[in-house]
Amino acid sequence: MPEILTPEAVDFITDLNRTFAPRRDELIAARAAKRSDVAMGRKLDFLPETAHIRDAQWQVAEAPPALRDRRVEITGPTERKMAINALNSGAKVWLADLEDANTPHWHNVVSGQENLYDAVRGTIVHTSPEGKHYALRSDVRPATIVMRPRGWHLDERHIDVDGRPAVGALVDFGLYFFHNVRELLARGSGPYFYLPKMESHLEARLWNDVFTYAQEKLTIPHGTIRATVLIETVPAAFEMEEILYELRDHASGLNAGRWDYLFSLIKTFRDAGEEFVLPDRNTVTMTAPFMRAYTELLVRTCHKRGAFAMGGMAAFIPNRRDPEVTAAALEKVRADKTREANDGFDGSWVAHPGLVSVCQEVFDEVLGSRPNQLDKLRPEVKVTADQLLDVKSTPGEATFAGVRSAVDVGVRYIQSWLSGNGAAAIHNLMEDAATAEISRSQLWQWVHNGTVLSEGQVVTADLVRQVLAEVKGSLSGDHLEEAAELFEQVALDDDFVDFLTLPAYAKID
Template sequence: MKPHVIGGVTIKAPMRPEYNTILTPEALEFVAHLSRCYAPRVEELLARRREVQARYDAGAKPDFLPETRHVREGSWRVAPLPADLQDRRVEITGPTDRKMVINALNSGANVYMPDFEDSNCPTWRNLIEGQINLHDAVRRTISLSAGGKTYRLNDKVAVMLVRPRGWHLWEKHVAVNGAPVPGGLFDFALYFFHNARELAARGSGPYFYLPKMQSHLECRLWNEVFVEAQRVLGIPNGTIKATCLIETLPAAFEMDEFLYELRDHSAGLNCGRWDYMFSFIKTLRNDPTRIFPDRGLVGMDQPFLRAYTQLVIQTCHKRGVHAIGGMSAIIPVKGDPSANEAAFAKVKADKLREVTDGHDGTWVAHPGLIPIARTVFDQHMREPNQIASKPRGDVRASQEELLKVPTGPRTVAALRNNISVSIQYLEAWLGGNGCVPLHNLMEDAATAEISRSSVWQWVRYGAVLDDGQPLTADKVCVAIQAELDSLRQQVGNARFATGRYLEAAFLFRLMVTSTELQDFLTLPAYEILVATEFGPTWGAPQPAQGARSRM
């Protein structure tokens, strides 16, 4: 096997016949065009991230930008929203495998976010088959026969908002001019090229969720991509609508600016609270006064999260657009009614807080939670949204409030849970699965990042746990081995041997004992994935014709 060159793009992965629907010369020419135009800008923005982080590492703190004060104080509003984005009270998220796409669209949620990012492992197969599934879903031809059942779409389905990868992720299966394509551009370009006109013809449009941005300049780049993509395909400007996830600490200080940069294409902001917690640790990683307590104790009642979520509502409603609440990662427990009752009570309380605060919708990770979320929002939000009825002019979120460290204990039990979750998630991710149910929670890259970064932080600063002892690198290595041994017993020797537990544990140990906090756990994991995905001979130099074998 050797790379293929199609439409100015070099594909370093197998080309199955069914992929020809998506990887057409015309679509790949579109990918190549956007990559040539904007990949250098992505590099510049990532370099800027490193520069800004260096200032934080030296003692600076995130704050509202003086140079964009006129944007925050201006009276502008975003462009009007299309009819099918007016009511977004319940949204479900998940990966793009065929069964998930059908079930999520049929789930009764208003919106489904097909995810190429945190809940997706970016294997070549996952990426291209995901695009095929969305292509078929848009045309309502998608179906699946499995386990004696046939899955098809209902007459009424959710609206799709696709999440491409963040700017920090690259698509290394594909190259333009010898360099990888930004993963977000690859995901966006293929979906937009194949589906934008079809969606418009069906009364909807190409809608997106934009993740992991740390600056309004990164929003500006997405806006330029949107303008150019619409121009090239002859689609009216402003047809694209995008919701930005506020899931990094620096972004909390630039919410108005995010909306302003995308004002012709904006569909509001979302409280990506799991990544936001991780970003709080990462951004302030050199400050020993910002050590997190147990992950499970950092609830939405913590002052820094209350300030952040209410500021999202105020900012969005001032600009005439939706403020979407955070995801409930809880999943139903089979065969345990009492556990389910307790879990559902937590979900109900979470959604009640969101709707009474003024959110216009909320996220769930499991279809079993949709009725709970819908009931709460239906009871307290009679209109399609609360943009006009709850402006939240009372909110005053200061820098101090947004940076207030969460309080609570740090325990040995939480350490062990963080280690176990991280190893199991990484093992699944290296095996091609980016969304894993663990301990009655749906774990994805965002939730795993909290576990990983918390352990790093506790080791870095020798946090004293509830056993009265400071955590050291040696102690965490012993704990990692203990959890690895426990996992071997849980899954059995055969599953352990065929899985990737040792690789996952080794990678986790490297990351939590390093002097520097790795930006994202998926970055080193992706290097392993790409190196092992197709076997050792993929892309290897071919012997010249007539060359004699050394066998």
């Protein structure tokens, strides 16, 4: 295996942390201040002080050849076998995930970088305990690697910089960039990234400064790095153009997700009253009015600025033992991808190699021989702040089945996470941390708003604890007790923790 924590690499990430960690700390504090303003009744809106950016004529840098066709992107952790399967899947891009589909167990952090090192060089191989051999196929073009580092909020306690933990995002970015940038360029690709969990254009400015600094340090041409930003927080939805502007020399596009966006909405407006209370999470689709406003604004914003608009995740795992379930799910996937392609998205995500062909067929029908549809400008789209926040028009109800599902999936996922697996197959879906976040935050919101279920019951902490005891009794395996305790904490404590991975990280080595 390659050596990752070389003295030179550690010096590089130490330098990044000394230079940028103080600004990271300030921006995390600014998030809390903005949330406090919302709690005091301030309405989120487009920023008046940046109207000149939204009104000006500018474009992001033209995409490099390796990123011009992104019609199918497969996501997944950097675990060795899954990495090989993703690279062999036929997808145009592999989102190599060091964030929500990973866990920050130190072994995962280091081995993920080792696997990426080999993947970049085309030498990645794996032999399973059963003797099955995995290697890159010669008849398939490997997917372009786009790596997702951890969000700004997470530290890396295994690396000490002047007496404090390093910033996880800078560790992930720095190690990958340091070890692989020249090899990537020699192979006609480049250092490409997905940036998660941002809440403002100032956070994008910080990333841009990190990119500029890192390129200068290693004498790499300015603009070599390209980044796609996940618009998965409600505050960021009001700053899409500003985020692209701050990253314009390094920007590649924006992505519209689902679970993290819903989680952010609940977190931001958790104590803002009934108008922000959502029904069962599984009934909130991308066709809900506030979600349509968000996705249409994203497509219009991206194409106005020459950036790619990337669609959300199809998380279904094909079930070989139940072809009827698989057929029904594939039809839903096809319908969802058809909506995205017709809306103007340039590509979309899948979580399993078995879904690549479905997504490919849908986007092939719309794109034909074109690599993307940046020319679909959507000038008719006009989205207001009220439309982005029109949660009360969402169809659906809160049900007892929804309570039980939230507890069941949340506990199962946290149990998997504590075991070191951040991509968990649960009920025919590939789930990551966003699933547990929306599950626990929705219960918190229902309890604190006294939500009445369709069956007439009021959601109380006692009701959730009763369901939690029943769910726990039906499960088994390692870390079950810890998972149930942690889920109860993050779902029911009066003090809402911003990310469940923060207390979860304290429980692992």
